[in-house]
Amino acid sequence: MESSKLKREKDSQISDELNELRMESSELKKAKDSPISDESYRRSSFPDEVLERVISLLNSHRDRSSVSLVCKDWYNMERWSRTHVFIGNCYSVSPEIVARRFPKIRSVTLKGKPRFSDFNLVPQNWGADVHAWLVVFAAKYPFLEELRLKRMTISDASLEFLASSFPNFKALSLLSCDGFSTNGLAAIATHCKNLTELDIQENDIDDKGGGWLSCFPESFTSLEVLNFANVTSDINFDALERLIGRCKSMRVLKVNRSVSLEQLQRLLANAPQLTELGTGSFSQELTPRQYEDLESVFNNCKNIHTLSGLWEVKGLYLPALYPVSTHLTFLNLSYAVLQSDELAKLLVHCPQLKRLWVLDTVEDKGLEAVGSNCPLLEELRVFPADPFDEEIVYGVTEAGFVAVSYGCPRLHYVLYFCRQMTNAGVATVVRNCPDFTHFRLCIMTPGQPDYLTNEPMDEAFGAVVKTCRKLQRLSVSGYLTDLTFEYIGRYAKNLETLSVAFAGSSDWGMQCVLAGCPKLRKLEIRDCPFGNAALLSGLEKYESMRSLWMSACNVTMNGCRLLAREMPRLNVEVMKEEGSDDDGRADKVYVYRSIAGRRRDAPSSVLTL
């Protein structure tokens, strides 16, 4: 697995080469325009075939976008060679426009609802239904192979349509989607004869039972990736066992918690080639013999580098994982309730770990163990086990965060939910780990200051943006004044995504960000004192961004109307709360650029201005 750092270097290498190509091309153009040039000069330097070949090797959609902007020839060459299209906002473009520009697409990634819909801030029937896209794809891309959806609505009927319209269909990935039930999955299993990937993650599924898994025909052997960890009802284990047995190319298997340890052992015995494993429940009563079998089957799985699941984990059985843990690069314990000593014991055996997700039940002590045992760590996510239970107050603090930073200098991605933090702690962390690209800190009490000094957390985030020059994504929390946003605007020159909640003192804060962050693409704000002045200060900016979300701020309908009027290429949508009086305040505002015009499927609670 290539480290993301390596990938970034490679990408930037390609970008550099592109820039060179671009410069050359523009020079060539100038040469052409000058009286001295001639046709032969242009052609001989750079044959089209070579150019096509080079362009076809490009994978990054951003690089491809850059390429397509160079000139008409390049635009055409790029569009004919593109096989994968990434659409970050399904309403920014229409399926017809996509199909017209890119005739040869085999793989589509589509994202729909604003991110805050994950937290129930977006009404249920808001939109982002994929069906219209599928209809166009069926007509224009009958050879479609892959569909990856995030925060889209997809019905069972759509899944059936998908299953029957694309004979070559290979990979389906649904993350944070809704609108479908296990019947839709059954349709996929039944009809997609060439399916290699079925990845169902964290969706809002109407779970009607596990019978869908039994729908894979006995003749079906092509599955390589199967992730049904979050489809909770019991499946027919025999059907699963047979499926795994005949799919010899299976490399990723993530089962749900209905699969017991003993059953897991049987599955693994037949699939030692797995590279990614998500276990089921990890707490069955095992006889010593069964435990030995489990240990030995793990011993045979030499290729597993990613491990997850571990629902209801019994600490006593974790040692069975030791043979596998030495090779692990990604360990996802975010559903495993572990105490600090249990984690510590396990981590001793995970020296290669690059990504770790845990629950805060491991506490600071557990994080100290992370710092001591995982020097290669690049990503850490700490989720709260009981975020809403006011009786439960333990968790992780700045101490754990600091401990990790001392031991893991390569850390560049963090998502940290805590109940207390200090400016000094964060400053220390970024001093130890200056390479952060993603810094998401969630102090769970809104507006909470540094608990030691009682000061705002401004200096913490100031330290982050001053030190971490490569920062792309930032989520702030705690008690913050406009100073935080001044810092962000002044220093965060590579920032692309910013999430703000319960922070800021005035419009000035938001204005600083809009004026200062040249690469900003997504800005999501909730419960902040930013009003129309702030909203309107970003007029030109929004066209260079994917979207802006503002909820529970001080923006009014008039402000939004003004924005909509001034910027016709933006869609300005306002979501009204049920039963709220029309007092001029705009509760939830979602602004995004679009070449498809206003959408026609908005529900009545959404007004497009």
Place this chain on the structure above:
Amino acid sequence: MSPPLLGVEEEGQSNISSPSVDCISQNGLGLKERNYLGLSDCSSVDSSGVSLPEENKSNLNLKATELRLGLPGSQSPEREPELCLLNSGKLDEKPLFPLLPSKDGICSSSQKSVVSGNKRGFSDTMDGFSEVKGSVYGEKNWMFHGADSDSESPQAVGHGKYPGNSGVNVMLSARPSGAQASVKKDGPPNALQERPCATTGTNLKQTGISNNNSSVPAAKAQVVGWPPIRSFRTKTLATSSKNNDEVDGKPGPGALFVKVSMAGAPYLRKVDLRTYSTYRELSSALEKMFSCFTLGQCGSHGAPGKEILSESKLKDLLHGSEYVLTYEDKDGDWMLVGDVPWEMFIETCKRLKIMKSSDAIGLAPRATEKSKIVN
């Protein structure tokens, strides 16, 4: 129980927003509130921190600690700074602070820009310290720095308020050097006041959590979509706990989370009973979890340099006469752990509590003789 102001005697704290800063135990036990100061074991933190609420603050807080039957949010503004002390978090008070009635009271006092719609969930938490059931009066402050004083820094009021999970944190933020805090008084509240008011309507939605309506009491004021955790994750982790409430009396196949509290400890833990198969396993896990409290240490929070006490010393304590492990069964009765077969135990246990033996008298006929925890 010293402070006369705290009518915290029995569990009938029904309509008392008792600032009983000194009452630690999570209720529902029907046990007498223990005086925080009676926590002789906890030497670590400043006793100054501990006694804070009582001595230092007594004069300051008399007002705050007055028995008030009304919803705290409906108080006059000057009361606000002192609201932080109300934070004593009586869990039982939850039903008393239904969102609807409180919305009006809460917003008015401190918000300049009160919008009739009261739309923003957040400011419920901001002003209405009312909802903060800092229960775990975890004034963890005793665990931290000798923050002393009385700082009822209004900042605490403003900021820490998300009652969801951290009344404690609010208190924490109130702690640090009082002097500074009072100086800062002006800043934050102003900032806060610009914030829009809460919408109870919004609050009540609680969609992410309402799916299970198990772990979250409906009346708790909660900010929609905060903390920002995907509903899927919330549902999944909550589902585990919900299994305890199976109607037919049998727990589901999933995890069996029960809360464990300990007399004198500032906060609760949760354990999954399914991951243990004997009383012994459970007992040793609990010993590990609570070792720091019993022996007066305060764990990892803000206490660098403290030694980790040996488990064996703790075991002695637990197996000695000082503590017993008790549980609340489905009928709400408190029993001594160890009397029934393990399987039966996990089916009926709803909650665990480590009590001092002296408090366990009367729980079961042989409670006093049976001071050992495990079978």
